[in-house]
Amino acid sequence: MTRIAKISAWTLLAGSAVAWSGCATDPTQGYTTTSQYVQSVDSVAVPMWLRGKQVYRRGMEFRLTEAIVKRIQQDTPYKITKKSRADTELRGTIDSISQRVLSVNPDTGSPRETEITINVSFTWTDLRSGDVLAEDSLHQAGSYLPAQPVEAFRRRPEQDFFQGSEDVVNRLAERIVEYMEAKW
Secondary structure: OOHHHHHHHHHHHHHHHHHHHOEEOOHHHOEEOOOOEOOOOOEEEOOOOEEOOOOOOOOHHHHHHHHHHHHHHHHOOOEEOOOOOOOEEEEEEEEEEEEEEEEEOOOOOOEEEEEEEEEEEEEEEEOOOOOEEEEEEEEEEEEEOEOOOOHHHOOOOOEOHHHHHHHHHHHHHHHHHHOOEOOO
């Protein structure tokens, strides 16, 4: 073996030893190569989320439910199914949706940037035992650039509430699905 081949072999051997020494089957002991999700759960039912009494935005519950279902299918090993066949159920409510102006155009008095905040609460329940696997209330904020009333002042792309809230809905779905990970 040449000297370069020996150095390469030793480097590869040392790298493998370091990588495998950091891995463990118990996540509290270091890095793990096992799934980060609860192994005893195979399926999740996600009924349509509800709107709170003070939420007047139509369709937000459909959009959030759809985003959560897509995120579960994308990020977890769980299958989405009906409640009668599911191991668990993820149920939630959109508690409030608020908007506030972050900055105003001094020339026109119209908003330059608007913030959207969505507050939700959810419960993930094991339907076999009745145990609550996760439960929390979250809020997520995002901003968008509303349309200008006068065409002459439009120097940037305009957005509406739907576009502005889409990012907030997707980030909420991601955060909710993170609660489905196994406890460390």
